[in-house]
Amino acid sequence: MITRKGRYSFIFSDKPQILGYAAVAGPKESEGPLGKKFDKIYYDPKAGLDTWEEAESQLQKEALSIALSKSKLTAEDVDFVFSGDLLNQCISSSFGLKAYSIPYLGQYGACSTMAQTLIMGAIAHASGAARLCACVTSSHFCSAERQYRFPLEYGGQRTPTAQWTVTGSGCCILGTKKGNHPRICGATVGRITDLGVTDANNMGAAMAPAAASTILDFFADTGTSPQDFDRIYTGDLGFVGSKLLYDLTEKAGLNIRDKHRDCGLLIYDREVQDVHAGGSGCGCAASVLCSHILPGLENGRFKNALFIATGALMSPTSCQQGQTIPSIAHLVHISTDK
Amino acid sequence: MITRKGRYSFIFSDKPQILGYAAVAGPKESEGPLGKKFDKIYYDPKAGLDTWEEAESQLQKEALSIALSKSKLTAEDVDFVFSGDLLNQCISSSFGLKAYSIPYLGQYGACSTMAQTLIMGAIAHASGAARLCACVTSSHFCSAERQYRFPLEYGGQRTPTAQWTVTGSGCCILGTKKGNHPRICGATVGRITDLGVTDANNMGAAMAPAAASTILDFFADTGTSPQDFDRIYTGDLGFVGSKLLYDLTEKAGLNIRDKHRDCGLLIYDREVQDVHAGGSGCGCAASVLCSHILPGLENGRFKNALFIATGALMSPTSCQQGQTIPSIAHLVHISTDK
Numbered sequence: 001m002i003t004r005k006g007r008y009s010f011i012f013s014d015k016p017q018i019l020g021y022a023a024v025a026g027p028k029e030s031e032g033p034l035g036k037k038f039d040k041i042y043y044d045p046k047a048g049l050d051t052w053e054e055a056e057s058q059l060q061k062e063a064l065s066i067a068l069s070k071s072k073l074t075a076e077d078v079d080f081v082f083s084g085d086l087l088n089q090c091i092s093s094s095f096g097l098k099a100y101s102i103p104y105l106g107q108y109g110a111c112s113t114m115a116q117t118l119i120m121g122a123i124a125h126a127s128g129a130a131r132l133c134a135c136v137t138s139s140h141f142c143s144a145e146r147q148y149r150f151p152l153e154y155g156g157q158r159t160p161t162a163q164w165t166v167t168g169s170g171c172c173i174l175g176t177k178k179g180n181h182p183r184i185c186g187a188t189v190g191r192i193t194d195l196g197v198t199d200a201n202n203m204g205a206a207m208a209p210a211a212a213s214t215i216l217d218f219f220a221d222t223g224t225s226p227q228d229f230d231r232i233y234t235g236d237l238g239f240v241g242s243k244l245l246y247d248l249t250e251k252a253g254l255n256i257r258d259k260h261r262d263c264g265l266l267i268y269d270r271e272v273q274d275v276h277a278g279g280s281g282c283g284c285a286a287s288v289l290c291s292h293i294l295p296g297l298e299n300g301r302f303k304n305a306l307f308i309a310t311g312a313l314m315s316p317t318s319c320q321q322g323q324t325i326p327s328i329a330h331l332v333h334i335s336t337d338k
Numbered sequence: 339m340i341t342r343k344g345r346y347s348f349i350f351s352d353k354p355q356i357l358g359y360a361a362v363a364g365p366k367e368s369e370g371p372l373g374k375k376f377d378k379i380y381y382d383p384k385a386g387l388d389t390w391e392e393a394e395s396q397l398q399k400e401a402l403s404i405a406l407s408k409s410k411l412t413a414e415d416v417d418f419v420f421s422g423d424l425l426n427q428c429i430s431s432s433f434g435l436k437a438y439s440i441p442y443l444g445q446y447g448a449c450s451t452m453a454q455t456l457i458m459g460a461i462a463h464a465s466g467a468a469r470l471c472a473c474v475t476s477s478h479f480c481s482a483e484r485q486y487r488f489p490l491e492y493g494g495q496r497t498p499t500a501q502w503t504v505t506g507s508g509c510c511i512l513g514t515k516k517g518n519h520p521r522i523c524g525a526t527v528g529r530i531t532d533l534g535v536t537d538a539n540n541m542g543a544a545m546a547p548a549a550a551s552t553i554l555d556f557f558a559d560t561g562t563s564p565q566d567f568d569r570i571y572t573g574d575l576g577f578v579g580s581k582l583l584y585d586l587t588e589k590a591g592l593n594i595r596d597k598h599r600d601c602g603l604l605i606y607d608r609e610v611q612d613v614h615a616g617g618s619g620c621g622c623a624a625s626v627l628c629s630h631i632l633p634g635l636e637n638g639r640f641k642n643a644l645f646i647a648t649g650a651l652m653s654p655t656s657c658q659q660g661q662t663i664p665s666i667a668h669l670v671h672i673s674t675d676k
Contacts, residue, residue: 091652098664106446107443107445128340147655
């Protein structure tokens with residue numbers, strides 16, 4: 001069962017375990033610091049298919065396939081798949097997963113979706129509605145770029161605050177099994193935050209307030225502090241958003257600098273790779289979670305991690321209509337403590 | 339707690355109740371057979387705002403506001419809001435609900451989203467993760483038409499199989515309270531079905547196989563038959579899709595004609611209103627649920643209803659790339675039996 005803590009958080013008594021996981025990535029990601037940690041790399045941005053959208057679907061399909069095989073499970077064992085992506089109508093998910101014939105529940109939290117799928121999967125498992133859940137998200141630089149910004153052929157200049165959408169996917173299988181698997185201990189569901197940022201080339205600034213709000217809610221609700229955790233990972237704030245997150249949390253009297261890492265800064269080498277403020281996208285937090293954070297927990301490099309994926313909830317239409325960029329962040333506490 | 343039944347279904351031991359609900363609609367819907375049953379009608383398609391997208395957000399905002407006030411609750415009482423719509427990146431939901439500051443979990447199941455939000459809300463409530471959940475979806479003829487088809491100014495001809503996107507929203511508040519509220523007894527989460535339909539002007543045909551599959555799964559899993567229910571409501575199959583649903587279920591030896599009603603056929607008078615094969619959209623199933631189905635249960639007109647919302651999981655991009663239209667249907671069993 002699940003017990004609510006404070007206003008926005010809750011903890012699991014029988015902590016759902018992450019039985020298996022996989023990360024799949026593209027060529028640029030293979031050249032970054034985590035390049036050797038991915039389960040599979042597609043060096044062709046179209047993954048041998050006709051379109052970038054089909055390639056992105058392929059990333060999800062493959063991430064789920066590898067996660068199942070690493071968990072020694074098949075699609076028939078899985079009761080629900082929670083999935084989402086950044087494309088209009090979430091087509092990477094629906095086209096990528098349709099062949100599996102697993103009961104499907106599409107999630108949309110922009111780049112926060114990986115944390116959201118873990119929360120939904122853990123709740124479904126704890127409630128008894130599902131014995132095993134799969135949680136998967138993806139993004140693709142080329143499909144995102146042409147949908148959100150410009151045709152790639154145009155060669156548009158990017159601002160220094162812009163982030164590079166990760167071509168990648170990550171998948172976790174949740175359930176209960178003997179063994180020292182990472183466990184989902186608790187979570188905080190975020191509220192939509194909007195401080196009035198309108199620059200669609202500065203997602204980090206739009207999302208930092210949502211990350212700060214959710215992190216502060218979690219510590220207040222659970223009576224914990226950054227010292228109680230080994231790592232605090234954000235999804236894709238990048239260089240600009242991470243600095244703003246420090247400003248906002250320090251204003252509230254909380255110093256997280258030592259513990260904080262951002263998936264968007266871990267996946268690329270900003271000195272060498274032309275990614276401006278860092279990585280972003282649903283596939284950023286997901287592929288770093290499944291190639292770096294979960295292995296770190298399993299190897300005992302650290303025991304207690306907070307995973308806070310952040311999402312910007314605008315669309316090209318809302319931006320063209322002059323609207324601000326509402327954002328959200330969901331937090332998941334993952335630990336190898338029993 | 340929740341107990342699984344068969345391969346795809348589950349039932350609730352403490353059945354979450356629908357404590358309050360509201361339906362909001364537009365001008366064309368006000369002229370239909372349910373016109374007098376909506377809680378609020380916006381006669382201006384822009385709801386006094388600058389854009390159709392803002393108007394659609396307003397529908398959700400108002401539906402939630404009325405549902406809360408009918409439940410004698412405030413936004414502060416609600417632990418999670420599950421919400422979704424048809425617009426790119428679900429902006430009707432994020433912009434419509436951001437002012438409430440309720441922890442937000444975006445859902446995407448195209449026109450099946452209302453059933454999906456009820457399933458997620460009921461699971462979250464049963465697990466203990468949330469005491470009260472709000473479930474809300476919307477659609478808007480004008481915002482959907484220009485996104486999925488043509489600019490309205492173009493005056494494109496519609497095929498006889500085309501459906502009319504409902505301008506409307508519906509919201510339910512789930513929780514536990516004394517009183518004879520409709521209860522969520524069980525559910526079946528749908529699998530993505532794709533029989534190869536490629537005509538984006540014939541959504542009914544694309545979605546009927548998903549509806550048939552989920553309905554057959556539910557009866558097989560629970561050992562029930564159409565005779566055990568007073569009504570079987572589908573979301574927006576329309577005239578064409580409903581006929582195909584009968585063909586498909588009858589092939590499997592199941593006759594549902596007497597019990598079946600389609601929200602897309604209930605909301606408009608096809609003889610008088612120019613809606614071709616009927617209504618569609620996230621707001622179709624949602625506004626009919628909250629103006630017609632739930633009042634029917636509360637008034638004792640019937641006691642046991644199945645609510646199966648259906649969704650087509652394509653996007654304009656996937657259609658332009660020549661892809662088929664994958665579909666899904668989620669089923670919720672709602673009853674006033676304790």
